[in-house]
Amino acid sequence: MYTSIDVLTYNNTLLVYPDPLGVSVNVTCIAMIEGVNYSQSVILHAPIGLPNNVRRFILNAISIKVNWTTSSETNGYVIEYTTGGVTRNVVSTCDDKIILTDLSPMSTYTISVYSYIDLPSVNGTVAVLRFDVPSPVTSLSVSNVSTTGITVNWTIPSSDNYITYYTISYTPSCPQLSSVNKTVSVAPHQSTTTYSYTLIGLYSGMNYTITVRAGNVLGGSESNTIILKTKAINFPSSWPSSIYILPVNSTTNNLTWNEVNCFQRNGLITGYTVIISNSSITYNLTSTERYIILNDLVFGTEYNISVAAVNSVGRGPLSDPIVVKIGVGMQLLY
Incomplete structure (x- = not known):
């Protein structure tokens, strides 16, 4: 591809539109002075690989943090984020992380991270974040049922959610006893798709209603509920009254x-x-x-x-x- 500049100046700007993207481009400038050609070449490099492990963290009601790793040489990154397929925002950084602000709660953002040296990578690494309270946990079940303890298991909501804690509530069938609430903080983006929590100090042979709710800084999800019974291996520990x-x-x-x-x-x-x-x-x-x-x-x-x-x-x-x-x-x- 050739571009001609007819005006003789000491400073010129040339816009380069590489085709295809993601490949290095050799740009040669040739000046003709009194019939003699003078040339200077430069190679505009593009990254070989894409950013990896793009992760997103909800910081507060209007901000998220995005970070990533890269496996190739790069001079910086371009981050594009959209919501609803309408709003498009582009920012750049030399770091491997960035904070995006002024976001709209209860929205889903598609975040694309591109790397560049002189030219950008041909594709970006895409991550989706639902900027909302988490979806409910699923597949609630129990295991390791004993006389005084139960392990509660569930499936973590899909990867477009962001979870920082779970609230586990368990209510005994005995009206003389109170409900108990446990809040468990978790590391975001755990590698496992399931989570387990063991309840101890329960009453033998008692029915319990157990609810699990996922949460983040924006609030808690709807709850999921299961009813179960601890094992009974003892006879009654007291006797009838008011005979x-x-x-x-x-x-x-x-x-x-x-x-x-x-x-x-x-x-x-x-x-x-x-x-x-x-x-x-x-x-x-x-x-x-x-x-x-x-x-x-x-x-x-x-x-x-x-x-x-x-x-x-x-x-x-x-x-x-x-x-x-x-x-x-x-x-x-x-």
Whole structure:
């Protein structure tokens, strides 16, 4: 390609449009003075490789940091970033990082990084950043379930998200216990696509509702939820309370009691054992309800009555006995 300059000056500027891009260009200037040609050549170099490992970090509500590495000689970089296919911005730097400001939250940016020596690389390395709160985590699951611990696993949202922390909340099914929230800071752009977190100090045999939320400086994602149960290997650690007996008629009495505290059940209560005794006989009865109908207790006789809860592992401790005397105006002695 040839370009002619007809005006004789000491300083001229020549715009070079290399075709194709990404290759070095040899530019030769020839001056003719009184029939003699004088020439000077220069080679405009283009980089051999592209920038690598382009990473993007959300700094605040309007700024992101972009950095990269390069495998070839370069004099600098050109960064092009667009959003919505409409707005196009171009900046340059000699460093391997740059901060882009005045961005629009809740937008997706396509960032292209080109290297140059004298001429730019033919292509840039493209990265996409969704300048927004993260997408929800997916594939929530559990593993390593024990009596007091559970490992929660999930898949990290796609690479156009930027995550700096996770919030893990777990709520026991027992209303007497409170929910617990854990916030875990993470390094952005971890190489793994999954993440795990182990919950400890849980109650045996308890149902838990677990939610996981991803977050960054712009806020938290929608949550993902799973319900699970810890293993039960112990019998109930306490006994029913408020044991009370009421006469139904002259030969029938109704014995009732309250549930074991839910954090002491160590699993689902499947039934109850009722021990009734006096000086001459002992009855061992069972019930799947929180009451039992007692028939044919002897009028005027004192009885010791204790109740224990039963789960899938076995029977828990017996309650302290109540002592009742059967009869008209039946007495609860102690």
